[in-house]
């Protein structure tokens with residue numbers, strides 16, 4: 461890999477980071493992945509001047525871009541002449557990009573942590589995938605899952621009223637209905653909305669709960685079509 465490639469600071473299990481990874485892989489960009497330690501985020505992301513969240517994209521010029529959707533727009537502009545963000549219907553694009561960033565992003569926590577069984581599976585998997593120190597790994601495995609399950613996920617599942625699987629299936633139905641007979645939201649080729657939605661769904665793929673999404677036929681067919689466009 462060239463020393464001048466851009467760098468993505470990420471957490472392996474962060475849904476927002478999967479949006480960026482998916483776009484970079486779709487465009488075939490040569491970039492460096494820097495997995496950070498989840499227990500030392502503030503320290504490792506000090507260079508972001510208080511943003512302290514992942515993903516962070518650093519250009520080979522030293523320019524730092526934060527926040528996943530602005531990062532995607534930036535990458536498309538710099539490496540792809542803005543072709544994936546360009547559209548004849550900006551209102552539709554903006555509406556569905558926001559839909560992905562609000563609805564799909566919020567659906568990731570319930571499916572991963574919505575029941576005590578799934579929360580335990582997720583936490584065990586995360587402690588294997590993420591970079592932790594020896595003690596923080598154990599601390600996370602024991603303390604992380606009751607916090608996620610007890611506070612965040614339970615509240616979200618209750619507020620929504622649907623089981624996490626049903627929520628995902630409804631969202632995939634809404635999304636795939638929007639483009640009907642076309643292969644992608646973007647038409648014959650995926651656009652940024654496809655890649656953003658795909659990235660959120662892909663963030664579930666390292667976990668056993670992904671099987672709950674696999675029986676949504678139209679959603680899975682679309683997912684596999686996008687996956688085939690990646691250079692991995």
Ligand SMILES: N[C@@H](CCC(=O)N[C@@H](CS)C(=O)NCC(=O)O)C(=O)O
Pocket residue numbers: 471473474475476501512513514515526527528529
């Ligand atoms: N709007 C941001 C959200 C990023 C975000 O919340 N990332 C999480 C990891 S999944 C994070 O870094 N959280 C640390 C914090 O909020 O302190 C984006 O789309 O990039």
